[in-house]
Amino acid sequence: MPLIEATACGTKVCCSSIKVFEEIMGESAFFFDPRSVESIKSSIVSILSSDDEKQALHIDRFR
Numbered sequence: 001m002p003l004i005e006a007t008a009c010g011t012k013v014c015c016s017s018i019k020v021f022e023e024i025m026g027e028s029a030f031f032f033d034p035r036s037v038e039s040i041k042s043s044i045v046s047i048l049s050s051d052d053e054k055q056a057l058h059i060d061r062f063r
Helices: 002-008 019-025 037-049 052-062
Strands: 014-016 030-032
Touching: 002 019, 014 019, 014 037, 019 030, 030 037
Parallel strands: 014 030
Antiparallel strands: none
């Protein structure tokens, strides 16, 4: 629920790339391999430098 709640509030979400999260979040989150420090770092950098428009396109899905 926290992932959906965060997205519904307009917060960018970064989470593990496990099947359940991918199914729930679809294109509304930035995913990372939880076993890879480089993947986590890349996801965080992406979320911080991402265009807000991309995230806004998918927020309505949870409202």
